[in-house]
Amino acid sequence: MFNVKNLSYQYPKSKGNTIDGIDFEIKEGEIFGFLGPSGAGKSTTQKVLIKLLPNYQGEIEYKGKSLASYHDEFYEDIGVSFEMPISFSKLTAMENLAFFKKLYKNTVDVEPLLKRVGLWEDRNKKAGEYSKGMKIRLNFVRALINNPKMLFLDEPTNGLDPVNARIMKDMVLEFKQQGGTVFLTSHIMSDIEQLCDRVAFIVDGKLKEIDSPRNLKLKYGKRSVKIEYKEAGNLISKEFSMEEIKQPEFCQLLQSKEVETIHSGETTLEEIFIKVTGVGLNG
Ligand SMILES: Nc1ncnc2c1ncn2[C@@H]1O[C@H](COP(=O)(O)OP(=O)(O)OP(=O)(O)O)[C@@H](O)[C@H]1O
Numbered sequence: 171m172f173n174v175k176n177l178s179y180q181y182p183k184s185k186g187n188t189i190d191g192i193d194f195e196i197k198e199g200e201i202f203g204f205l206g207p208s209g210a211g212k213s214t215t216q217k218v219l220i221k222l223l224p225n226y227q228g229e230i231e232y233k234g235k236s237l238a239s240y241h242d243e244f245y246e247d248i249g250v251s252f253e254m255p256i257s258f259s260k261l262t263a264m265e266n267l268a269f270f271k272k273l274y275k276n277t278v279d280v281e282p283l284l285k286r287v288g289l290w291e292d293r294n295k296k297a298g299e300y301s302k303g304m305k306i307r308l309n310f311v312r313a314l315i316n317n318p319k320m321l322f323l324d325e326p327t328n329g330l331d332p333v334n335a336r337i338m339k340d341m342v343l344e345f346k347q348q349g350g351t352v353f354l355t356s357h358i359m360s361d362i363e364q365l366c367d368r369v370a371f372i373v374d375g376k377l378k379e380i381d382s383p384r385n386l387k388l389k390y391g392k393r394s395v396k397i398e399y400k401e402a403g404n405l406i407s408k409e410f411s412m413e414e415i416k417q418p419e420f421c422q423l424l425q426s427k428e429v430e431t432i433h434s435g436e437t438t439l440e441e442i443f444i445k446v447t448g449v450g451l452n453g
């Protein structure tokens with residue numbers, strides 16, 4: 171869907187590059203996650219990809235053609251939800267959506283979407299009187315209003331309660347199942363695990379890793395199994411490498427001891443994030 175080569179971007183008034191020579195592709199039909207510390211350049215990358223920041227360096231191809239060669243037709247294809255939800259505060263949710271509908275050739279019926287995100291009852295309330303989570307949900311509905319082929323979601327579940335976050339994640343997965351492609355940023359590692367086929371880590375405008383969460387776990391995790399068992403009233407903990415579990419000692423231990431817990435050495439995305447971004451827990 172997107173092919174990005176040696177992309178750099180410098181804000182007009184800033185000194186250096188905010189994005190500094192990054193390469194990645196977003197495959198059609200995948201959910202591609204962009205992770206990294208605050209200020210790393212995630213939202214800037216999203217803004218470049220949606221043509222809001224045109225003066226970039228490097229090459230960006232969308233569906234095999236230079237992004238720069240697209241005009242209004244590009245916006246028919248995509249749906250965007252920004253980091254900060256935007257709506258007209260004096261207009262109701264319905265009036266807001268009606269306004270945005272007029273910008274597109276093809277649009278969808280908002281009733282099922284508003285019902286799904288739990289805003290139907292409040293559809294005639296002014297957006298300015300919406301709570302933070304309600305504004306985020308309205309923003310998400312707006313991103314879907316033109317039946318897009320690709321969604322850009324900048325921290326979509328940030329500020330949502332667990333039930334609403336789950337509804338939104340289900341909707342994102344359904345969007346993918348129907349053939350949609352998603353670019354998503356989030357600081358919530360469980361969201362990334364549940365949603366993303368591949369993730370990229372960006373630090374100071376540079377890409378440090380791109381792979382599936384599973385491959386990253388294999389790469390950064392320990393290939394080992396830890397067993398805790400009781401022996402003469404004492405709790406004993408032993409770690410076996412994947413090679414060692416093929417040895418008789420491991421099976422004998424399982425059969426003869428009172429095993430209390432077995433853990434694999436698989437790491438979490440949170441630990442990978444800390445390792446890859448090099449951000450210490452106390453600075
Ligand atoms: N309009 C702007 N003008 C100048 N610099 C900007 C502008 N917007 C962002 N920046 C700078 O670019 C860098 C990257 O910002 P960006 O918003 O892309 O980070 P992010 O990775 O999305 O962070 P967060 O996780 O906090 O949302 C930061 O140093 C920020 O100060």
Ligand SMILES: [Mg+2]
Nearest residue numbers: 212213214253
């Ligand atoms: Mg951001």
